[in-house]
Amino acid sequence: MKVLVADKISPKGVAFLRAQTGIEVIEAYGSSAEKVLELVKDVHAIAVRSETKITAEVLAAAPLLKVVGRAGVGVDNVDVEAATERGVVVMNTPSGNTIATAELTFTHMLCGARPVPQAAASMRGGQWDRKSFSGIELFRKTLGIVGLGRIGSEVAKRAQAFGMRVLAFDPYLAPSRAKAMQIENVSLDELLAQADYITVHMPLTDDTHYMIDEGAFEKCKKGLRIFNCARGGIIKEAALLAALKSGKVAAAGLDVYEDEPLAADSELRKLPNVTLTPHLGASTAEAQESVGIEIAEQIADVLRGGVIRNAVNMPSLDAASLKVLGPYLDLGAKLGTLVQQIGPQQIASLRITYWGRIVDLDSNAITRAIQQGFLRRISGESVNFVNSPVMLERLGVKVEVIKSGENSSYTELIHVEALAADGSRHSAAGTLIGKTNQRRIVAINERGVEVDASGKLLLIENRDQPGMIGYVGTLLGKDGVNIANMSLSRQEAGQTALMVINLDSEPSAAARAELKNHAAIKLAKFVHL
Numbered sequence: 001m002k003v004l005v006a007d008k009i010s011p012k013g014v015a016f017l018r019a020q021t022g023i024e025v026i027e028a029y030g031s032s033a034e035k036v037l038e039l040v041k042d043v044h045a046i047a048v049r050s051e052t053k054i055t056a057e058v059l060a061a062a063p064l065l066k067v068v069g070r071a072g073v074g075v076d077n078v079d080v081e082a083a084t085e086r087g088v089v090v091m092n093t094p095s096g097n098t099i100a101t102a103e104l105t106f107t108h109m110l111c112g113a114r115p116v117p118q119a120a121a122s123m124r125g126g127q128w129d130r131k132s133f134s135g136i137e138l139f140r141k142t143l144g145i146v147g148l149g150r151i152g153s154e155v156a157k158r159a160q161a162f163g164m165r166v167l168a169f170d171p172y173l174a175p176s177r178a179k180a181m182q183i184e185n186v187s188l189d190e191l192l193a194q195a196d197y198i199t200v201h202m203p204l205t206d207d208t209h210y211m212i213d214e215g216a217f218e219k220c221k222k223g224l225r226i227f228n229c230a231r232g233g234i235i236k237e238a239a240l241l242a243a244l245k246s247g248k249v250a251a252a253g254l255d256v257y258e259d260e261p262l263a264a265d266s267e268l269r270k271l272p273n274v275t276l277t278p279h280l281g282a283s284t285a286e287a288q289e290s291v292g293i294e295i296a297e298q299i300a301d302v303l304r305g306g307v308i309r310n311a312v313n314m315p316s317l318d319a320a321s322l323k324v325l326g327p328y329l330d331l332g333a334k335l336g337t338l339v340q341q342i343g344p345q346q347i348a349s350l351r352i353t354y355w356g357r358i359v360d361l362d363s364n365a366i367t368r369a370i371q372q373g374f375l376r377r378i379s380g381e382s383v384n385f386v387n388s389p390v391m392l393e394r395l396g397v398k399v400e401v402i403k404s405g406e407n408s409s410y411t412e413l414i415h416v417e418a419l420a421a422d423g424s425r426h427s428a429a430g431t432l433i434g435k436t437n438q439r440r441i442v443a444i445n446e447r448g449v450e451v452d453a454s455g456k457l458l459l460i461e462n463r464d465q466p467g468m469i470g471y472v473g474t475l476l477g478k479d480g481v482n483i484a485n486m487s488l489s490r491q492e493a494g495q496t497a498l499m500v501i502n503l504d505s506e507p508s509a510a511a512r513a514e515l516k517n518h519a520a521i522k523l524a525k526f527v528h529l
């Protein structure tokens, strides 16, 4: 078996792989995209950090590939969807570089408070300038942390040790969890208005992209200091540049950029009050040793047909169980993400109920698939089958699993219900149909429907009155959106009706707004499964 080590990982990790019987290691760092296409043609595994891009083209050029191992958290450089389609396991090492990244963030915060890099450059230039480099203290200032996960929590502890007041915005985190860390969990607007320092620590998702833009900067205090050691694009660079130039932002520290590597002529490089590092969050000896060894061990396990750990696109299971459980895992993940998207952001508990044949299977793996699906849009690629229960626990979400001995109307059924602290409940149920195990959603919010559990869904709750189906169909038609399937449900004539529509493409923002504004439509929600 050949393993291509495409980016520089810890020599201890490479040595571990070389020591395995039957594994040949090819080390090729910094290869061009063309060279990578050539190198992968007969490899079974690829180990990367963030430099080498594992695109759909690379995956297509690697017919023997079984696993891509990322020595780090973010798998943005891997086309995970294409890998999943090809049955290639993509795995990461979610916690090996947490401390390193938290410490780099803190270094940036200190440099934002005290212009140490600028003073050091002036000393190197032969000067003795004691006037230009005075700063401010962290002590008694307010730090706003956006995203209180692994790294955000470690930054919080360090800030508290420096005597800072810590606020956090993390809509998925239970208030009790923030309280236990003595952190005030506030809204994003409150955080923006109160913080002297802001640092962001979440994945780049549709929700977090440009979260800090011109509008957000307007809500901040003048003289704000802001830091991003998570992912480029969470802070809009153009808005940051404008805020730095206007004096609204007094200092910024960035480790990550909208486009990496950062262009040599980027304006960010020219501003005196900005400290930039070239994506060094995980670059400590300890973190690299930890993630390098971990990924080498994980890759060797997969190649031996053993346990799959920290996979971002597959359960940690052996091949035989995966074959039986595969359709249930997929259905579970779809139900999880559906319930997350139709419910409120803060959930107190998830109740999962199994009926029928499924009760005798390894429902632990299915439960994890549901949890992973639920967390998909919250934690991005860092969530996997291994860490999804811990991540839900960290968010303060309790998981209850019921294996029901009672009969249901289906041979087997999975029901997922999200219960919010305010008592509201949102749910979805699904089953497998036919010899090919087609995934079907058979109920949403306890109303019977029948739609494919895949792709793009439009959920509409409307007053049950004539003309609604025609109205929705015409509106989508005008928007160029084709309806693949539609299911209707109502409890009583004239009351609330539910339409669930499988769409071939996403409706435009204008079409969605028009739906929401219709007097008879109570809810119009577009959901991506």
Ligand SMILES: NC(=O)C1=CN([C@@H]2O[C@H](COP(=O)(O)OP(=O)(O)OC[C@H]3O[C@@H](n4cnc5c(N)ncnc54)[C@H](O)[C@@H]3O)[C@@H](O)[C@H]2O)C=CC1
Pocket: 073, 074, 094, 097, 098, 101, 146, 147, 148, 149, 150, 151, 152, 169, 170, 171, 172, 173, 201, 202, 203, 204, 207, 208, 229, 230, 231, 255, 256, 279, 280, 281, 282, 283, 377, 378, 379, 382, 383
């Ligand atoms: N600069 C570097 O070299 C490194 C960067 N990273 C990046 O740091 C980021 C955070 O990593 P971890 O703390 O390990 O992840 P994590 O998954 O432990 O934490 C992410 C947190 O973000 C929260 N979140 C998700 N969507 C949110 C939203 N819309 N608003 C506010 N909070 C939201 C989640 O609830 C979660 O608590 C990731 O993007 C990761 O790729 C990680 C390691 C090294």
Ligand SMILES: O=C(O)CCC(=O)C(=O)O
Pocket: 049, 050, 071, 072, 073, 074, 075, 097, 279, 280, 281, 282, 283
């Ligand atoms: O490998 C690296 O240096 C990048 C680390 C990173 O960004 C991550 O783990 O998400």
